[in-house]
Structures are given as C-alpha cells and as structure tokens.
Amino acid sequence: MLSFLNRHRLAIGLTVLAAVTAYGLRAFFHEDWRGALAFWQGRLWVLGAGLALHGLDLSIEGCLWAAMLAVFGVRLPVRRIPAVFFSGFAGSLMPVQLGRLIRCEQISRMGLGRFGDVLRAEVILGGLGALGGLAVMAGALVMSRVPWAGVPLMFLAPPAALWLASWVWSLLPLSARAFPGETLRKPAVLAVSCLTPVGWILNSMVLHLVIRGSAPPYPLWQVIFMPPSYMLLGTASGVPGGVGVVETLLGATLVRWISLPDAHVLLAVAAFRLITFWVWVGVGWLALLRVLRWPAAPAAAPGKES
Numbered sequence: 001m002l003s004f005l006n007r008h009r010l011a012i013g014l015t016v017l018a019a020v021t022a023y024g025l026r027a028f029f030h031e032d033w034r035g036a037l038a039f040w041q042g043r044l045w046v047l048g049a050g051l052a053l054h055g056l057d058l059s060i061e062g063c064l065w066a067a068m069l070a071v072f073g074v075r076l077p078v079r080r081i082p083a084v085f086f087s088g089f090a091g092s093l094m095p096v097q098l099g100r101l102i103r104c105e106q107i108s109r110m111g112l113g114r115f116g117d118v119l120r121a122e123v124i125l126g127g128l129g130a131l132g133g134l135a136v137m138a139g140a141l142v143m144s145r146v147p148w149a150g151v152p153l154m155f156l157a158p159p160a161a162l163w164l165a166s167w168v169w170s171l172l173p174l175s176a177r178a179f180p181g182e183t184l185r186k187p188a189v190l191a192v193s194c195l196t197p198v199g200w201i202l203n204s205m206v207l208h209l210v211i212r213g214s215a216p217p218y219p220l221w222q223v224i225f226m227p228p229s230y231m232l233l234g235t236a237s238g239v240p241g242g243v244g245v246v247e248t249l250l251g252a253t254l255v256r257w258i259s260l261p262d263a264h265v266l267l268a269v270a271a272f273r274l275i276t277f278w279v280w281v282g283v284g285w286l287a288l289l290r291v292l293r294w295p296a297a298p299a300a301a302p303g304k305e306s
Contacts, residue, residue, distance in 0.1 A: 037267075039213070039214055039264070040267055040271075043213070046209050046210060046271065047271065047274070047275065049209055050206045050209050050210065050271070050272075050275035050276075051275055051279065053202050053205055053206050053209070054202065054203070054206055054275055054276050054280075056202060057198075057199045057202040057203060058086075058199075058280070060195070060198055060199060060202075061085075061129075061199055062081065062082065062085040062086075064125065064192045064195060064196065065085055065121075065125055066081050066085070067188055067191075067192055068121040068124060068125045068188075068189070068192055069113065069117075069118065069121045070188070071121065071183065071186060071188050071189060072113075072117040072118070072120055072121050073113070073117060074107065074112065074113030074114075074117050074118055074121065076107070076112055076113075077112075080112075080291075080294070082287075083287045083290045083291050084103055084106060084107060084287075084291055085103070085287075086280075086283055086284055086286075086287035087102055087103060087106060087284060087287040087288040087290075087291045088100055088102050088103045088284065089280045089281060089283060089284025089287070090102060090281070090284035090285045090287070090288040091284070092240070092241045092277065092280070092281045092284060093240040093241050093243070093281065094240055095238045095239065095240045097126055097235060099284075100122040100126065101119070101122075102288065103118065103122065104118040104119045104122060106288075106291050106292075109296050109297065110294055110295070110296060110297055111296070111297020111298070112297075124183075124184075124189065125192070128158065128162070128189075128192060128193045128196045129196055129199070130232060130235075131158045131161060131162070131193065131196065132154075132158050132193070132196030132197040132199070132200055132228075133197075133200050133228030133229075133231065133232050134228070134232070135153065135154050135155075135157040135158050135161075135197055136154050136197045136200040136201060136204075136224060136225075136228050137225050137228050137229055138153060138154075138157060139151060139152075139153040139154035139157070139197075139224075140221040140222075140224040140225035141221070141225065143220070143221040143224070144219065144221045150221065154197045154201070155194055155195075155197055156194075158193040158194060158196060158197065159190040159191075159193045159194045161193075162184050162185075162189065162190060162193045163184075163185060163190070165184055166181045166182065166183075166184035166185045167181065168181075169181030169184060200227060200228045201224065203227040203228070203231075203276060204223050204224045204226070204227050206227075206272065206275055206276060207223055207226060207227055207272055208220075208223045210268050210271050210272050210275075211223070211254065211258060211260055211264075211268050214260060214261065214264040214268065215254075215258050215259065215260045215261075215264075216258075216259050218257075218258050218259075222257060222258065223258075226250070226253055226257075229249075230242075230245075230246050230249035230250055230253070231246060233245065233246075233249060234246040234249070241277060241281075246273065246277075247269055247273060250269050250272065250273075251265050251266075251269050254268060254269070
C-alpha cells in the first residue's frame with residue numbers, strides 16, 4: 001500500500017486537487033458568484049502586486065542560495081546565478097523538494113562546483129527554510145498574546161536554534177554527518193538563517209493582498225501564521241509541490257478561520273497558488289532550457305561526489 005502511494009503521489013495530489021476544485025466550484029456557483037467575479041474584475045492589479053512581492057521573495061532566496069554555495073566553496077559567475085537558481089523550479093512537481101537536484105546536476109555538469117558540495121548547500125538551505133517557517137509560526141502565535149515580541153522571535157529563533165544544533169551535531173555518528181557541526185556556526189550560515197523568515201512574511205503579505213477586501217476583519221497574526229503552516233505540511237506530505245494538499249488546507253482555513261465567504265474561496269485559492277507556485281514552474285522550465293544551452297565542462301572538471 002505504501003509503495004503504491006509513493007509511486008503515485010503526483011496522481012493522488014492531482015486527484016485531491018480536482019476534488020477540492022469541484023467542491024470549490026459547487027460552493028462558488030451556489031453562492032453569489034457574480035459578485036465574486038465583479039469583485040475580482042476590479043482587483044486584477046493584485047495579481048501583478050502579488051507576483052512582484054513573490055518575485056522579491058525569490059530574489060532574496062536566490063541571494064541566500066548563492067551565499068550558502070559560497071560557504072562550501074562554490075562560487076558561480078554572477079550572470080549565471082539567476083538562471084541556475086530559477087532552473088530548480090522546473091522540478092517543483094517532484095516530491096519533497098527533489099527539484100533542488102536539478103541545480104546540483106547543472107552546476108556539476110558545467111564544472112562550476114562538485115555535486116556533493118552543492119547538495120550539502122541545498123540541504124542546509126532547505127532545512128533553514130523549514131526552520132524559518134516554524135519561527136514565523138511561533139512568532140505569529142506570540143503576536144496574538146504579546147504583539148511586540150512576535151517579530152523579534154521570528155528573526156532571532158532560527159540562528160539560536162542553529163547554534164544549539166551545531167553542538168548536538170557533533171554527537172551524531174560520523175556516518176550520519178554530511179558536514180562538520182562547525183559549518184552550522186559559521187557567520188554566513190547564521191546570517192542566512194536569520195533572513196529566511198523574510199520569505200515567509202512576504203508570502204503572508206501576498207495572501208493578505210489576495211483576501212483583503214473580501215474577508216471580514218481578521219488579526220494580522222492569523223494571516224502570517226497560515227502560509228508557512230500549510231506549505232510545510234504540503235512538503236511533509238511528500239506530494240509533489242504540495243498539489244492538492246496546500247489547496248485543501250488553504251481553502252479550509254480561509255473558510256473556518258478567516259470566515260471568507262464561500263463564493264470568494266475558490267478565486268482566492270486559485271490566485272494565491274498561481275502567484276506563489278504555478279507561474280514559477282513555467283519560469284523554472286524557461287530557466288532550465290537556458291541553462292542546458294550552456295556547454296558542459298571538460299572531462300577534467302570536477303564531477304559528481306557524494
């Protein structure tokens with residue numbers, strides 16, 4: 001049974017997405033769908049603003065990615081960084097962020113770094129992204145009780161947790177360590193961990209833009225808490241891109257938590273996922289096609305290493 005689920009994750013995700021969409025369409029047409037369409041006709045600028053915000057998020061992530069590569073001695077030519085970084089999004093429909101391997105493969109192919117070094121940087125950056133998401137969730141919950149303390153917690157918790165983890169790391173068996181614990185204490189790594197919450201906050205701003213005006217007043221901490229919670233669950237599910245999982249959780253929380261009218265839920269979920277996911281899958285494929293046109297390194301260049 002488990003092997004069947006593993007083999008057909010994407011199909012299962014798409015089936016869930018289709019079921020959620022069908023339910024959303026039913027609710028959409030059962031409610032004031034004309035009013036919802038009219039509302040969005042006057043707010044198409046939200047798509048552009050949301051794409052700009054998420055583009056800023058990915059630009060910051062790209063800078064952090066390049067900084068993490070440098071920690072492992074991989075320094076890409078500046079003009080190649082954008083295309084190589086965005087090429088990873090071509091694999092967004094691979095499970096548990098395995099699309100990151102695309103960047104490892106292409107950097108190794110061009111002789112710009114060893115596969116193992118790039119993979120280590122990707123693994124740490126992925127872990128820091130999850131850590132930043134958890135910090136934003138914790139900070140949002142603190143904001144609900146002590147508003148002034150939430151934001152500092154978001155940015156200070158990841159480097160503090162990383163510092164503690166670096167000492168625990170040395171207790172692991174050598175076979176389980178892909179890099180020394182001292183790596184986690186390097187200033188560059190700690191700085192990257194401190195900045196990872198920025199991306200989650202920008203995602204929350206996109207969601208706020210999408211639902212603002214159609215939902216009753218809601219506390220800011222709720223909309224900050226939501227994106228990292230369902231995106232981390234979507235990744236943990238193993239379903240490629242969290243397809244179906246993210247849409248289900250987002251739709252449910254918008255209805256139950258934010259009290260968004262049923263007629264607006266389908267359009268809000270579609271707009272948010274278009275801005276933060278589907279557009280960038282296409283951008284990733286365009287970037288990958290560009291990267292594949294660059295020549296491979298001579299045979300003497302560094303190859304794959306574990």
